[in-house]
Amino acid sequence: MNKAKRAAAAAMKTAATAAVAFAVLGPSAKAADCPRPDALGTARTLTIDAAKYPRIGTKSFPETLPLEDHEVVLTFDDGPAATTPKVLKALADECVKATFFLVGKPALEMPALVRRIAAEGHTVGHHTWTHAHLAHLSQADALAEIDRGIAADESMLRGHGAPLSETKFFRFPYFESTPALLDNLQSRGIVVWGADLWASDWNLMTPEEQLKLISDRLTVARKGIILFHDPRAQTAAMIPAFLRFLRENHYRVVHVVPPPAGNPAVATGAHATR
């Protein structure tokens, strides 16, 4: 084995060790690990891949995640942003894990924040390079937007020294998909996320109004994938109260993750992801 090969082998071994450590310590962190025994916590981790769940979220698709009554999945789109740390703090205070669908350009501009999201055990999904209206672009341009966004997110995560995490979760900006793009993503083993409940936090409202709107919607729906936007100040401000609402009303948070490293369902070079 020459020097270069030895170095490559050593790097792979380090990555594999890190991947195992992440798999053990990361997504499966139990409520018992939470410093506050009365925190909301993360009830369970659900591993999904595109083979079984190519498209999820009843706002856009016929299928969604197999959630039980009173189970919710928290998702945050369009970050990273200046308000993201406030959301991360609220989640950490309650030992709750979420999924962040990042836009590539701000991800490149805020690498520390991207790494912090992953380091705190949240799942990172992708949300294009510039949050373009993909249905208005040519297929080639739309795929370029998708792939440039994924590359930006991944390069920020790799810089962290973590194993290459090609998280195969994607959400269309404005939920504007096309059949051809959906087919393309499915062929690449990428899960396309919609949502079951919208916080509608693109509409300007006070944090109190925001809390009432989403808690009322959840009370009716009783479960589901909830869509928030961490760059929205009204959302960042209301998340602590929303997590209290979940706890007081006996909701349980489900953390969704891609399959671990080496799973054939995520072949083509995918590694353990966060």
Ligand SMILES: [Zn+2]
């Ligand atoms: Zn978006």
